[in-house]
Amino acid sequence: FAVGKWHLCPAEEQHGGASRARWPLAVGFERFFGFLGAETSQFAPDLVIDNSPLPPIEDPDHHFSEMMVDRSISMIDDLRSSEPDKPFFMYLAFGAGHAPHHAPRRWLDHYRGQFDDGWDAWRERVFARQIAEGIIAPGTVLSPRPSWVPAWDSLSRPDQVVAARLMEAFAALISHADEQLGRLLDHLEATPDGDRTVVMIMSDNGASAEGGPTGTFNGAYLYNGMPHDAVATAERLEEIGGPNSFPNYPWGWAFAGNTPYRRWKRETHEGGIGDPLIISAPGIADPGAIRPQYVHASDIGATLLEWFGQEMPSELDGVPQKPLAGASLVPSLGDAAAPGRSLQYYEQFGCRALYHEGWKAVAFHPMFPYEPTDDPFRPFEEDRWELYNVMEDA
Structure with missing residues (x-):
């Protein structure tokens, strides 16, 4: 099952008359409910069911995160009605927290006034809490x-x-997405699957600066080079987060959201690539513990295969398979001292990084100038490299 955001086919293949060669059902999934692009309205999403695009469902009282979990539960229940013990894999990719930042009114009201002291003060509080909790x-x-x-x-x-x-x-x-995920997990817990399901939760990048320095009431303003108008936005404050907006926050909040790291999404400093991974599974010896090992998203496939006693086939339906790039995390789940990944290379939009046995070398290459000296067209050999010991440097 694949539910939610796909974003793995080019824009010219995201319509009803396009090739479906890179849609979910063509690459191994048997069911799909979600959207194909990078982002969509959470109140009127661009929906596809399996291989069929649907007209938008415009319902300001029904959020896409709720639709996703409704459909996820339905898919699982449909399977269990005829195959009570057949294993399943579900890839659940919320539109949250990508823009547009749409949310139900009760959650918007819940957070009213909680960020009035700004990103500097909020970042200090988050940092103190991270230390207090051992993160x-x-x-x-x-x-x-x-x-x-x-x-x-x-x-x-x-x-x-x-x-x-x-x-x-x-x-x-x-928070609304978290609530919906909880609803799915509660449903699983009420069935035999609750005691035999592995759950992995992670994000795909650090907090995003795509809202620019000021944020925006409507992301289309930024995409079309239209200036931010704080006065006009202030006149529509009560609409922010609702179906008539398409908002994104200022990059000061992205900077705070990546505490304690530097930089953000689209770049290879830890603020761009360092993400939490939460694992819940039967047999974990010390639930709630924190593991320090350096791991990578490519390790998840190998982890699941080992967990369920399977091996990656060298050939499938006569087609030779590429070897897995990742390594299993299972040893580290049972042993906090188990070795983690020793080598990993990163590259995105010209930014590069290399991790090796506790050391990380990283180079920033600008997509656009943050500072007067930033030149997106400068030769890569002129980029400045930085070196850190990620386990020791304060």
């Missing part, structure tokens, strides 16, 4: 705010009001 080591030094992210106190009052409201919409979107 990062005592003695860690919070990375500095870069020059292109303005201090919260430097913003005008209208800009602060708009920026805080845009963050409320993001928080509401995430």
Whole structure:
């Protein structure tokens, strides 16, 4: 089952008359419910069921995250009605927390006023909580705010009001998705699958700066080079997060959302590629524990195969298969001292990074200038490399 965001076929293949060669059902899934592109309205999503596009379902009282979980439960129940013990794999990719930051009114109201003191103060609170909960080591030094992210106190009052409201919409979107995921897990727990299901939760990148320095009421403004108008947005504050908006927050919140890391999505500093991974499964010896091993998303496939006692076939239906790129995480789940990944290369939009046995070398290459010296067209050999010991550098 694949449910939610796909984003693995080009735009020219995302319509009813297009080739379906890279749609979910052509690459191994048997059922699909979701959207094919990078983003969609959460109140009127561009839906596909299996191989058939649907007209938008415009319902301001029914959010896409709810539709996803409704459909996920239905798919599982359909399977269980005829195959009570057949294993299943579900890829569940919420539209949250990608833009647009749409959320039900009750969640928007829940977060009203909670970000009024701004991203600098919020980042300090998050950092302190991360240390207190053992997520990062005592003695860690919070990375500095870069020059292109303005201090919260430097913003005008209208800009602060708009920026805080845009963050409320993001928080509401995430919390609502968490609530819906809980609804799916509760459903599984009420069935025999509750004791035999492996659940892995992760994000696909760090927090995004795609809302630009000011954020926006409507992402189309940014895509078309239209300037942000804080006054006009302030006049529509109550619509932010609702079906008449298409909002994204300012990059100050992305900077705070990646605490304690540097930079953000589309780049290879940890703020762009360092993501949490939460695993729940039968037989984990110390549930709730934190593991320090360096791992990569490509390790998930190998982990599932080992967990269920399977091997990657060298050939499938007469077609030779590529070897798995990843390594199983199962040893680290039972042993906090087990070795993790020793080598990993990263590249995105010209930014590069190499991790090796606790050391990380990383180079930033600008997509557009954050600072006057940033030149997207400069030769790659002129990029500045940085070197860190990721286990020891504070």
